[in-house]
Amino acid sequence: MTDHGFQQIFPLGKTNDAYAENFTGQSYLAPLTGGSVPVSNVSFEPGCRNNWHIHHGTGGGGDQILLCTAGSGWYQAEGQDAVSMTPGTAIRVPAGTKHWHGAKADSWFSHVAFITPGEGVSNEWLEPVTDEMYGRLPKSGQNA
Numbered sequence: 001m002t003d004h005g006f007q008q009i010f011p012l013g014k015t016n017d018a019y020a021e022n023f024t025g026q027s028y029l030a031p032l033t034g035g036s037v038p039v040s041n042v043s044f045e046p047g048c049r050n051n052w053h054i055h056h057g058t059g060g061g062g063d064q065i066l067l068c069t070a071g072s073g074w075y076q077a078e079g080q081d082a083v084s085m086t087p088g089t090a091i092r093v094p095a096g097t098k099h100w101h102g103a104k105a106d107s108w109f110s111h112v113a114f115i116t117p118g119e120g121v122s123n124e125w126l127e128p129v130t131d132e133m134y135g136r137l138p139k140s141g142q143n144a
Helices: 017-022 131-135
Strands: 027-033 039-044 053-058 064-071 073-077 083-085 090-093 099-103 109-115 119-125
Touching: 017 027, 039 064, 053 099, 064 073, 073 090, 099 109
Parallel strands: none
Antiparallel strands: 027 039, 039 109, 053 119, 064 090, 064 109, 073 083, 073 099
16 A cells, blocks of 8 residues: 555554644554454654653553554664664563654654553553654664
């Protein structure tokens, strides 16, 4: 599927207006399934990223799964180096982990995302990823 010149296998979706205050830049949300484990395709324009956030849950719940399907992006847990995400990259974010994810500065990025069900599952949005911190990430080359 091609939207905005960006090829991906899932729909781009609508602008992610409901969560816009928790993103720097423009993101898009395409719900893929409902039910007890909703799954969505989230797409990010170049340079777009979400704020730091924490998924909470107990009893096995609250882990976030990110499956990169198109483009190139970043995932970073607090206190760790950023991880480059390209199609086929799978990330498990354990419940309680402060983290962010988003597109690289020069690339669109899409991932399928879902949260494991359990007790007390919630999301806590925190501060934005600063332009200074984001700007230190590689723009191109082997580590980008």
